[in-house]
Amino acid sequence: MKWITARRRHPLAGYVVVILALAFVGVGYAFVAPSADRAQAQTVAADAPDVDLREGRQIFTESCASCHGPQGAGTETGPDLTNVGAASVDFQVSTGRMPSMNPDAQMPRRPTPFTQEEIDNLAAYVATFGEGPAVPTNVPATAPQRSDFESEEEYEAARETYDAAYEEYIAGGDTEAGMKLYLANCAHCHSWSGAGGALTDGRWAPELHEASPRQLYEAMLTGPGAMPLFNDTTLTPDEKQDLIGYVKDLQAEPNAGGVFALDRIGQVAEGFVGWTVGITLIVACAIWITAKQRAHD
Amino acid sequence: MSDTPAPKSLRAVGNFIDDRFHLAKTGEKNLRKVFPNHWSFMLGEIALYSFIILLLTGVFLTLWFKPSMTEIVYDGSYERLNGVLMSEAYASTLHITFDVRGGLLMRQIHHWAALIFVASMTIHMLRVFFTGAFRKPREINWTIGAIILLLSFVEGLFGYSLPDDLPSGMGVRILQGVILSIPVIGTYVMMFLFGGEFPGEDIIPRLYMLHILLIPGILLALIVAHFMILWHQKHTQYPGTGRTEKKVVGTPMYPAFAVKAGGFFFFTFAVIVGLSAFVQINPIHLFGPFTPTSITSGLQPDWYMGFMEGALRIFPNWFDFNIAGYAVPVAVLVPGLGSLGLLAVALIAWPWIEQWITRDREHHNVADRPRNAPTRTALGVAASVVYGLLWLAGSNDIISETFSINLYLTTWIFRVGVIVGPVVAFIVTKRICLGLQRRDRETLEHGYESGTIEQLPSGEFIEVHKTSSPETVHVLRSKRPVPRIDVEATDEEGVESPEARSVMGRLRNRLAHWYTKDNISFEGVEPHSGHHLHHGHATAGAEQEPANTH
Ligand code: HEM
Numbered sequence: 001m002k003w004i005t006a007r008r009r010h011p012l013a014g015y016v017v018v019i020l021a022l023a024f025v026g027v028g029y030a031f032v033a034p035s036a037d038r039a040q041a042q043t044v045a046a047d048a049p050d051v052d053l054r055e056g057r058q059i060f061t062e063s064c065a066s067c068h069g070p071q072g073a074g075t076e077t078g079p080d081l082t083n084v085g086a087a088s089v090d091f092q093v094s095t096g097r098m099p100s101m102n103p104d105a106q107m108p109r110r111p112t113p114f115t116q117e118e119i120d121n122l123a124a125y126v127a128t129f130g131e132g133p134a135v136p137t138n139v140p141a142t143a144p145q146r147s148d149f150e151s152e153e154e155y156e157a158a159r160e161t162y163d164a165a166y167e168e169y170i171a172g173g174d175t176e177a178g179m180k181l182y183l184a185n186c187a188h189c190h191s192w193s194g195a196g197g198a199l200t201d202g203r204w205a206p207e208l209h210e211a212s213p214r215q216l217y218e219a220m221l222t223g224p225g226a227m228p229l230f231n232d233t234t235l236t237p238d239e240k241q242d243l244i245g246y247v248k249d250l251q252a253e254p255n256a257g258g259v260f261a262l263d264r265i266g267q268v269a270e271g272f273v274g275w276t277v278g279i280t281l282i283v284a285c286a287i288w289i290t291a292k293q294r295a296h297d
Numbered sequence: 298m299s300d301t302p303a304p305k306s307l308r309a310v311g312n313f314i315d316d317r318f319h320l321a322k323t324g325e326k327n328l329r330k331v332f333p334n335h336w337s338f339m340l341g342e343i344a345l346y347s348f349i350i351l352l353l354t355g356v357f358l359t360l361w362f363k364p365s366m367t368e369i370v371y372d373g374s375y376e377r378l379n380g381v382l383m384s385e386a387y388a389s390t391l392h393i394t395f396d397v398r399g400g401l402l403m404r405q406i407h408h409w410a411a412l413i414f415v416a417s418m419t420i421h422m423l424r425v426f427f428t429g430a431f432r433k434p435r436e437i438n439w440t441i442g443a444i445i446l447l448l449s450f451v452e453g454l455f456g457y458s459l460p461d462d463l464p465s466g467m468g469v470r471i472l473q474g475v476i477l478s479i480p481v482i483g484t485y486v487m488m489f490l491f492g493g494e495f496p497g498e499d500i501i502p503r504l505y506m507l508h509i510l511l512i513p514g515i516l517l518a519l520i521v522a523h524f525m526i527l528w529h530q531k532h533t534q535y536p537g538t539g540r541t542e543k544k545v546v547g548t549p550m551y552p553a554f555a556v557k558a559g560g561f562f563f564f565t566f567a568v569i570v571g572l573s574a575f576v577q578i579n580p581i582h583l584f585g586p587f588t589p590t591s592i593t594s595g596l597q598p599d600w601y602m603g604f605m606e607g608a609l610r611i612f613p614n615w616f617d618f619n620i621a622g623y624a625v626p627v628a629v630l631v632p633g634l635g636s637l638g639l640l641a642v643a644l645i646a647w648p649w650i651e652q653w654i655t656r657d658r659e660h661h662n663v664a665d666r667p668r669n670a671p672t673r674t675a676l677g678v679a680a681s682v683v684y685g686l687l688w689l690a691g692s693n694d695i696i697s698e699t700f701s702i703n704l705y706l707t708t709w710i711f712r713v714g715v716i717v718g719p720v721v722a723f724i725v726t727k728r729i730c731l732g733l734q735r736r737d738r739e740t741l742e743h744g745y746e747s748g749t750i751e752q753l754p755s756g757e758f759i760e761v762h763k764t765s766s767p768e769t770v771h772v773l774r775s776k777r778p779v780p781r782i783d784v785e786a787t788d789e790e791g792v793e794s795p796e797a798r799s800v801m802g803r804l805r806n807r808l809a810h811w812y813t814k815d816n817i818s819f820e821g822v823e824p825h826s827g828h829h830l831h832h833g834h835a836t837a838g839a840e841q842e843p844a845n846t847h
Contacts, residue, residue: 176381183463183591191595192463192584198594198697198704205594249377250583256394257405257577267464268692270578271600274412278572279343279420282413285564286339289557294334 056125059118063099072129077103084222085132086123091218093119094142106203106225109210133221140166141214169213173245181243185230193264194247199226209251216244337424338532339561343417346565347410348520354407355509361397363389364505366498375582383586386501390460390581405573411453413569415601418446426677429665430533433658436648438526443644445519448512450601455508457599461501464596466587469500475633478626496589533664536775537768594694607690608632611711654808663775671730672812678726679719686714727815734817740765741773741822
């Protein structure tokens with residue numbers, strides 16, 4: 001006991017106790033931290049109502065014709081839309097890429113200025129130009145928004161239907177097949193986590209986290225911009241479902257390793273934190289202990 | 298510690314042991330061993346502590362880890378991957394993560410400690426380099442340190458490959474590519490290591506043996522040797538009053554240093570555990586198992602492998618060629634093996650290279666101030682710049698995405714940077730060192746600028762210079778004249794030494810001249826002798842000079 005009594009008064013003893021306590025808190029936390037349940041997905045479906053081609057044409061003339069030409073045949077500033085199909089329009093407009101702000105650059109994802117109904121009308125109108133893939137209506141689209149509904153009940157009901165459809169679609173896939181397909185076909189551009197990545201020529205593969213299952217499907221079906229096309233023969237609808245299920249499931253998966261997941265950037269972020277937080281703290285402590293001790297000597 | 302004598306029975310045991318091993322004497326001598334007080338001497342300790350943490354957590358992991366590539370269907374508590382085909386190695390890592398109590402924390406501690414381990418060795422080594430603490434008699438210990446560092450890269454790479462998850466597999470794939478690029482023997486070495494085609498069934502059991510047995514064993518032996526040599530030779534120390542080449546000033550090993558070291562161990566431990574508890578590292582459950590068809594962007598090796606990754610990324614493929622139908626992929630061979638090889642040779646051989654250049658055969662126990670060895674410091678900074686740029690280049694995709702810079706542009710920036718950067722760094726650092734030397738000389742001669750402005754009766758304004766403290770004077774005067782190598786030296790009869798005529802000899806003379814030529818001489822400088830010295834009224838320096846104004 002004498003030993004401890006003597007040490008207890010040492011100028012550093014207090015800090016040692018604090019540090020030990022810290023270590024215990026750290027260890028303890030890991031044991032009590034809840035293993036979070038899977039996060040809920042955030043998207044829901046709205047089935048296409050009857051289309052209104054007149055409205056479609058009107059929107060097209062106002063917002064699109066300047067670049068794509070009055071009959072969608074293309075101009076200097078926009079490609080030919082004759083055979084792109086409704087799927088392409090639905091993808092481009094619902095992700096906010098179209099109408100483009102700058103025809104020379106890749107468009108980022110933005111909130112779309114149109115309602116889903118307007119997009120459906122526009123897509124149906126553009127589909128009349130030629131032959132192209134139709135919108136995959138059996139795949140859940142963007143979740144219904146409260147603002148689109150008159151009453152709370154209607155919204156709740158639509159939301160419930162959507163959630164059920166979403167769950168069914170996502171869970172219907174085979175994780176192993178989806179993982180293999182995703183890692184073989186998409187991950188070299190969109191990265192293993194779907195966080196996206198840089199491509200050549202100033203282009204980039206965007207992150208996939210905001211895309212609805214339907215937008216994922218349409219992206220594969222139409223190959224926007226620098227992305228290759230995966231039509232229904234290259235990847236069958238079932239394989240697409242596996243793949244989409246994998247992406248959405250991985251996205252919803254909690255980060256088991258701690259509150260700071262470093263945006264799933266991985267090793268670069270880990271190395272950065274190791275140096276800026278880890279080593280820096282320890283060296284600061286070395287400087288501080290030495291200063292304390294010198295003051296004591 | 299008590300003044301009352303120990304109980305008789307204990308004394309008897311003590312005497313019994315002491316009679317045979319004479320421990321008391323050695324023990325007492327060791328306990329009174331003195332350690333210099335400077336934080337930069339504690340950097341190596343961080344490495345020691347994190348190594349201990351690695352050993353302990355590593356042993357914990359071996360209790361559950363199965364180093365086997367046998368394919369099994371996963372059936373465990375991590376539901377997302379239920380029914381997925383994977384190797385036993387990956388499945389057992391999932392088991393450690395989700396089913397073993399504290400397993401995930403242990404894995405994260407093991408991994409964070411690995412990052413901190415290598416990082417602390419790196420800064421420790423930089424300290425030793427820039428203070429010239431690797432000079433005679435400590436060359437051997439420097440070399441041992443360099444080998445520890447290099448082996449740790451390999452140890453970390455192998456550990457990273459064990460869980461057989463996506464990044465593991467990608468890392469092993471790159472390793473395989475680099476081995477394959479070795480001319481003539483590459484294919485054989487690769488087939489031997491992998492026991493057949495990639496990935497085969499053998500690679501993980503083999504890496505496992507290397508990771509938990511062979512390399513830690515060698516590392517442990519080297520670390521022990523490192524400390525024994527350190528113990529025997531003692532630390533270097535920074536210049537200061539009372540510190541000489543012969544005498545070490547500092548705190549005795551026991552109790553002060555021991556308490557300090559103990560506290561520091563706990564702090565290191567706390568930081569590593571804190572990181573492990575709150576910051577996710579290597580989330581293998583998200584990555585999923587490796588399959589040979591997988592390829593992905595956005596994955597890097599651990600940071601200490603980053604410079605090799607960067608070298609691979611920016612080295613152009615202009616030099617690849619074929620001999621008789623066999624491809625020689627220079628663009629893989631040179632950066633893949635060359636970068637590590639160059640680092641290894643440069644690190645291991647540096648003390649001898651410097652000695653050979655400067656012909657400095659003296660014992661050095663007082664550390665150099667980096668500014669007093671301008672060429673060495675500048676070389677060190679230049680090398681760090683190359684390393685740092687290669688390291689950054691290893692994450693060029695992340696940089697390109699985060700800062701929205703064109704990917705090809707980053708490649709070119711790094712290509713140019715790796716060539717121009719070190720040259721600029723060398724010149725700038727050397728200028729700064731010489732500037733600092735000049736300022737030291739100023740301070741020594743004239744005292745320091747007090748910031749007090751005085752108006753003389755004549756109306757002229759002057760700044761009052763005060764004498765520096767004896768400690769400062771001592772530190773400043775520690776700068777020893779650098780022996781200038783006279784390139785045109787001849788012997789008494791006017792004949793060049795035979796060495797100067799050989800090619801090697803001439804090269805060496807050139808190098809020696811280049812290495813030592815730029816230096817501000819302190820010879821003949823007397824403290825506070827300068828005519829600028831204006832004493833304030835209250836100054837009382839130890840080496841007070843008569844006040845003189847002008
Ligand atoms: C000396 C320096 C060491 C370094 C730098 C190091 C590094 C690593 C790294 C980076 C990993 C990957 C961890 C992860 O999954 O996130 C790993 C895994 C592993 N290490 Fe070490 N290690 C070292 C020593 C040891 C020792 C001494 C042992 C055993 C006695 C050991 C046993 C293991 C085991 C069993 C694994 C696989 C389990 C897993 O990945 O979770 N390591 N090591």
